[in-house]
Structure formats: C-alpha cells, structure tokens
Amino acid sequence: MNTISKNVVNIDRRRVLTAVAGAAVIPFISRLASAQETMSLEALTSAPTSRDWSGQNPIRYPDPDVIALDERFNQYIIGNTTIQKLYSGSLWSEGPAWNGVGRYLVWSDIPNNLQRRWIEDDGRVAVFRHPSGNSNGNTFDFSGRQLSCEHGGRRVARYETDGTVTTIADQYNGNRLNSPNDVVVHPDGSIWFTDPPYGIRRSQYEGFYAESETKPAVYRVDGETSQITMVTDEVVGPNGLCFSPDYSLLYVADTGARPRGIKVWDVDGATLRNGREFSQINVPNAGADGIRCDTDGNIWAGVPFGVQIIAPDGDAIGVIRLPERCANICFGGAKRNRLFMVASQSLYSVYVGAAGAHIC
Numbered sequence: 001m002n003t004i005s006k007n008v009v010n011i012d013r014r015r016v017l018t019a020v021a022g023a024a025v026i027p028f029i030s031r032l033a034s035a036q037e038t039m040s041l042e043a044l045t046s047a048p049t050s051r052d053w054s055g056q057n058p059i060r061y062p063d064p065d066v067i068a069l070d071e072r073f074n075q076y077i078i079g080n081t082t083i084q085k086l087y088s089g090s091l092w093s094e095g096p097a098w099n100g101v102g103r104y105l106v107w108s109d110i111p112n113n114l115q116r117r118w119i120e121d122d123g124r125v126a127v128f129r130h131p132s133g134n135s136n137g138n139t140f141d142f143s144g145r146q147l148s149c150e151h152g153g154r155r156v157a158r159y160e161t162d163g164t165v166t167t168i169a170d171q172y173n174g175n176r177l178n179s180p181n182d183v184v185v186h187p188d189g190s191i192w193f194t195d196p197p198y199g200i201r202r203s204q205y206e207g208f209y210a211e212s213e214t215k216p217a218v219y220r221v222d223g224e225t226s227q228i229t230m231v232t233d234e235v236v237g238p239n240g241l242c243f244s245p246d247y248s249l250l251y252v253a254d255t256g257a258r259p260r261g262i263k264v265w266d267v268d269g270a271t272l273r274n275g276r277e278f279s280q281i282n283v284p285n286a287g288a289d290g291i292r293c294d295t296d297g298n299i300w301a302g303v304p305f306g307v308q309i310i311a312p313d314g315d316a317i318g319v320i321r322l323p324e325r326c327a328n329i330c331f332g333g334a335k336r337n338r339l340f341m342v343a344s345q346s347l348y349s350v351y352v353g354a355a356g357a358h359i360c
Contacts, residue, residue, distance in 0.1 A: 016169075049325065054083040064352065065306070065321040072311055073318035076298075076353040083320065083350040086118055087125045092206070093288025095182070095290070097138040097146070098332030098360045102167045105332055107342050109116035110151065110206045113255040118347060121331070125347075133157065134199060134207045137290070137328070138181030139238075140359050147191065149180035151199025151207030156180050156191065169193070169221050169228050175213035179206075182240045182290060185359060186247060189223020191268070192231070194238035194252065220270060231272045235263065237302075238251060240290035240328065243267070244312075245297055253288040253301065260287025262299065262310070279314040290309070294354040300339065302326040305355055307341060322348060331356025 005341065033259035051059065062079040091110040097106050103120040106128050114134060117128035127137075133150030140146055146159045154177050155170035170177055179199025184192050196216045199207035217233040218241065221289050237256020243249065250272060261280035265272035281287050281303055288308070297312040304325045309318035315349055325346035333336050336356040341348040 025329060027327060039264060049182075050305050051360055053323070055084070057331055058082075063350070067315070067319045067321065068316035069268075069319060070138070070311070070315060072315075073309060075337075076318065078351050078353055081133065081351045083322070083348055086123065086347045086349055087116070089345040090116070090342075090347075092327070092344050093325050094346065095135065095149070096328055096332075096340045096347075096360065097139040097299070097334075098330055098340070099140055099144070099146075099354075100332075101144055102115055105123060105330075105333075105340055105347075106138055106146065107137060107340075107347065108132060108148075108156055110134050110136055113152070115148075115183040131293045134208070136180070136199065137193075139183050139185060141191070142189075142359070147182050147183050147185070148257050149193060151179040154200070154207075154210070156183055156193050168226075171226055172214055172219065172230060173215075177214060177219075178208075178212050178216065179240065184241055186223075186243070191223070192218065192241065192250070193221075194218050194235075196237045196239060198237075216256065218250075218272075222270065229270065231270075232265065232275060234275050240288065240302070241298070242291050242293045243358060244293055245295055247342070255287045255289065262288050262301065263293065264343040270274045270304055279316070281308065289326070290330075292330055292360060293357045294331070295357045296354065297357075298354065300354075302328045302341065302343075306343075307339070320350065332360030335354060 033305050062139040063082040068074050068078050091111040095108040105118045106115055108115050113134050114130035115128040115132045116126050134152035135148040135150050137149040147158050154306050156168040158166045158168050177199040181194045181196050197212050215233045216238055217230045218238050219228055219229045221228050235254045238252055240253040241253045242251050249264050249269050253262050259280050262278045264278040266274045277322050286304045290302045292300050299310040301308050306322040306326050307320040311317045322343050326341050326343040329341045332340055339350050339352050
C-alpha cells in the first residue's frame with residue numbers, strides 16, 4: 001500500500017519548477033535528480049509559512065500547495081485557481097457543512113460555544129448560533145434540517161424548520177453518550193454518528209468534564225423508529241465518518257489508534273460487516289480527523305498539515321498544504337466542487353476537479 005509514510009514522494013518536474021519559481025512560497029524541494037525531482041516528507045508536511053494569505057500579493061498559478069503524489073490526482077488539480085483564506089478568528093474550527101438552498105457554510109467554534117456562517121454571495125461571516133452546546137460536527141439531512149453533534153449536551157441534535165430543537169440521540173442502553181463528534185445521513189432516513197470521549201475530558205476546553213458511561217463507538221439512529229443501535233465499537237477513537245458514493249461502504253477515522261488511520265466496513269442494511277484497515281496516516285503526530293468522499297470514491301481527509309487525498313484502493317494520491325492544523329472539510333458551492341477546509345483558527349477554500357458525493 002502506498003501511503004504518505006514513504007520517505008520521498010515523486011512529483012512531476014513541471015510542478016517542481018513552477019513551485020520553485022513562486023517567490024511567495026517557501027522552498028520545498030529536497031534535491032534534484034537527473035530525470036526526476038523528489039520532495040522530502042518533512043518538506044511536504046511543513047506549513048507554507050511565508051505565503052501571503054491576505055490576497056494582496058497574488059500567488060502564481062498553479063497553486064504550489066496543491067500537490068500530486070500520484071498521477072491519478074492530476075485530474076483534480078485546477079491549474080488556474082488558488083487556496084483562499086475566507087476567515088480567521090476562531091479558537092478551534094470544526095464541522096463544516098454546506099447548505100445548498102441558503103448557499104452558506106456553517107461551522108463550529110467549539111471552545112467559543114458558537115457556530116459561524118459564511119455566506120457565499122458576499123463572503124460575510126456572522127455568528128449563526130450561540131450558544132451551540134459546544135457543537136462539533138454538523139450536516140444537513142435530506143429535508144434541509146441541520147444536525148449537530150454537541151459536546152456540551154452530549155447529544156446529536158436536529159434544528160427543525162420551526163426553530164425547535166429535537167434530541168436525536170443522547171443515550172445508549174440507559175447510559176449517556178460521551179461527546180458525539182461527527183454525523184452523516186443515509187437515504188433510508190437513518191443518522192450515523194461517532195461518539196469518542198474528546199468533549200468530556202478534564203481540560204473542559206471543548207465541553208464539560210464528565211465520566212464516560214459508554215465505550216467509544218459508532219451508532220445508527222433508525223429514521224422510522226428512532227431506535228439507536230451500536231454498529232461498531234472496533235475503533236479506539238472514532239472521529240470523522242463518511243459513506244462511499246453508493247453507500248455500500250462506511251469509512252471512519254480512528255484518532256485513538258496507533259498508528260492513526262482510517263477504517264472501512266461494508267454496509268449491510270442497518271449493520272456493518274468485514275471491518276478492515278483502509279489507510280494509515282504514518283506521519284508523526286498526525287491522523288485523519290474529518291473525512292468526506294467525492295463522486296469518484298476518493299477520500300479527502302483533514303490532517304495536521306492540511307488535506308490528504310486517498311484513492312479508493314487506499315493509496316495517498318494528493319496533498320493540500322495549509323498553514324494551520326486542518327480538522328475537517330466539506331464540499332460545497334453551486335457545483336459542489338469547492339472544497340471548504342476548517343483549520344484551527346481559520347476557514348479556507350479551493351476549487352478542485354472533484355465533486356462531493358453526498359450532503360456535507
């Protein structure tokens with residue numbers, strides 16, 4: 001399996017020369033070979049600290065921080081667009097979700113106990129919901145209602161069209177959940193979410209301290225009966241999750257395992273089977289956080305150095321480097337080909353040659 005754990009990654013000569021020519025970015029070429037250049041792992045995962053993110057000094061196309069590790073990623077690189085910083089000022093950004101009707105992006109600022117909204121028509125950013133229950137992951141269901149994973153409330157909540165709030169899940173077998181982290185919806189009406197203990201840890205930075213009453217696990221809430229079932233507890237720290245384009249697979253990022261990676265299961269109706277490792281993020285102190293799937297079945301994962309793109313066979317094929325630790329991503333925009341990335345204090349976006357497979 002090819003992963004980013006290789007000491008060097010081959011990249012195209014033209015991309016290397018273009019990147020070297022860009023004065024606004026840090027040098028990241030480790031050495032030049034006679035027929036082919038290589039990029040060191042350290043350079044690949046380093047932050048582009050010298051880049052001007054204000055937009056006052058435009059960067060040369062193609063963006064040198066959208067990098068192909070494999071020729072399969074070239075089709076997803078748009079040569080005349082760049083990464084943009086849309087907002088900065090959060091404490092810890094998480095859970096971006098795109099509302100196609102309202103044409104806005106909502107995301108969580110967990111420690112500040114609020115959600116923000118970026119509006120596409122004029123780029124405005126405003127507080128969307130405060131307090132937010134220290135929400136983390138968000139998505140919209142097939143009726144356009146927002147679902148949020150609340151650390152503070154230790155629940156998955158749904159915001160109804162009349163303004164009321166419905167608790168989708170806050171207990172399992174009579175015990176309180178830990179701190180739901182990320183959530184996705186299925187066409188059968190069910191809601192699937194992860195429940196690690198990160199929001200009830202002693203730091204209380206992302207919620208309120210409490211003793212864990214349940215194992216970290218992945219759950220499913222039936223769309224008709226509202227019954228909650230544990231679909232797997234074969235994860236140490238279940239984090240981001242997403243379905244494959246045809247909903248036959250469920251991917252889950254495990255930030256508690258060592259090495260950290262992504263696992264995958266076959267979806268068999270309301271259950272999972274044949275759990276297995278999909279890909280490892282073998283970079284020191286790195287792991288996949290939020291994950292989303294495109295229509296070709298590639299997994300786009302938020303990782304400490306930005307975004308890592310993984311082909312359906314588990315190979316790392318591309319990287320998007322950011323100056324901040326990227327927590328989560330989603331596809332949005334009119335064509336669902338704009339990748340939104342929430343990273344530490346900021347919100348970034350870049351147009352790509354891929355489209356999101358599902359509602360984010």
